[in-house]
Amino acid sequence: MLDLMLRSLLIAGLASLAVVAVGVPFARLLARRRGLWAELLSTLVLLPMILPPTVLGYVLLLLIGRGSPVGQTWEALTGSPLVFTPAAAVLAAFVAALPFLVRAAQSAFEQIDPHFEDVARTLGRTELDIFLRVSIPLARRGIVGGAALAFARAMGEFGATAMIAGSIPGRTQTASLAVYDAVQAGRTADAGLIALLLALLSASILFAVGRTGAR
Numbered sequence: 021m022l023d024l025m026l027r028s029l030l031i032a033g034l035a036s037l038a039v040v041a042v043g044v045p046f047a048r049l050l051a052r053r054r055g056l057w058a059e060l061l062s063t064l065v066l067l068p069m070i071l072p073p074t075v076l077g078y079v080l081l082l083l084i085g086r087g088s089p090v091g092q093t094w095e096a097l098t099g100s101p102l103v104f105t106p107a108a109a110v111l112a113a114f115v116a117a118l119p120f121l122v123r124a125a126q127s128a129f130e131q132i133d134p135h136f137e138d139v140a141r142t143l144g145r146t147e148l149d150i151f152l153r154v155s156i157p158l159a160r161r162g163i164v165g166g167a168a169l170a171f172a173r174a175m176g177e178f179g180a181t182a183m184i185a186g187s188i189p190g191r192t193q194t195a196s197l198a199v200y201d202a203v204q205a206g207r208t209a210d211a212g213l214i215a216l217l218l219a220l221l222s223a224s225i226l227f228a229v230g231r232t233g234a235r
Contacts, residue, residue, distance in 0.1 A: 021213070024195055024198055024214070025195060027106075027193070027194065028194040028195040028196075029175070031109050031113055031194060032174035032175040032177075034110045035111075035113035035114040035117055035170075036170050036171040036174055038114045039117050039118050039121045039170045039174075040121065040163075040167050040170075043121035043122045043125060043166070043170070044121070044125055044156070044163060045151070046065065046122055047121070047123075047125035047129055047166075048125070048126075048151060048159075050062050050122070050126050051129035051130045052129070062122075062126075065118060065119055066119045066122070066123065067119075068115055068116055068118065069120070069123075072179070073116070073177075073179020073180050074183060076112075076116065076179065076180045076183075077179050077180035077182065077183025078183060080115060080180055081103065081183055081184050084102050084103060084111065085103055086103065091103065103184050103185070103186075104184075104185055104186045104188065104192060105185065105191075105192065106185070106191065106192055108181075108184045108185040109184075109185035109192045112177055112180040112181040112183075112184055113173075113174035113177045113181065115180065116173055116177045117170035117173040117174040118170070120166055120170045120173050121163075121166040121167055121169070121170040123166065124162045124163070124165050124166025124169065125159060125163045125166050127162055128158075128159035128160075128161060128162020128163060128166075129155060129159050129162075131159075131162075132155060132158045136154055136158065137155065140154050168225050168228055169225075171225065172222050172225045172226070175194075175196070175218065175221060176196055176218065176222065177196060178196040178197060178200070181194060181196070181197060182197060182200075187201055195214050195217065195218050196218070198210075198214050199211050199214050199215050199218070
């Protein structure tokens with residue numbers, strides 16, 4: 021049980037780190053750009069929020085399967101397929117969680133008074149310096165809240181993970197997948213315990229997000 025929860029936390033944690041690294045700059049870009057291309061990019065990133073998990077998993081399977089360029093490149097470099105590996109589980113959690121961070125961070129960046137950034141430019145600051153020292157600190161509340169929600173979503177990811185990573189005990193099985201497997205096997209006590217742990221963790225994250233917003 022401990023190994024299962026630690027594996028789930030590790031997969032969700034790695035996915036969340038990737039979400040923050042990719043999502044925060046992307047959210048800032050969307051907040052400062054207008055037009056058709058920005059709207060299309062925003063729609064593409066937010067699409068996993070409304071797609072059925074199995075559809076999302078099927079799309080990812082097409083993109084990283086052994087017959088795809090990504091899958092073939094990965095296999096050439098590592099000697100093994102990308103699907104049904106912990107890396108695939110992290111990828112599934114990343115794609116499912118990314119919209120939650122992007123939406124929250126974009127909203128936070130849009131609320132920043134652009135005059136703060138303009139003043140920094142008049143002082144000779146580079147765009148990277150402005151982003152790191154002005155934009156992110158001013159938007160930190162939305163970023164932290166979005167990151168927490170993204171982590172919770174990554175912990176609860178099920179459908180896409182099952183499609184591209186499977187539920188291999190000791191390797192790719194996460195807590196959400198373990199609940200399903202336990203129910204299928206008639207181990208209701210195990211399923212209940214894992215579900216309780218997930219519920220407590222999710223409640224703790226929501227409480228922390230609420231406290232962040234209140235402050």
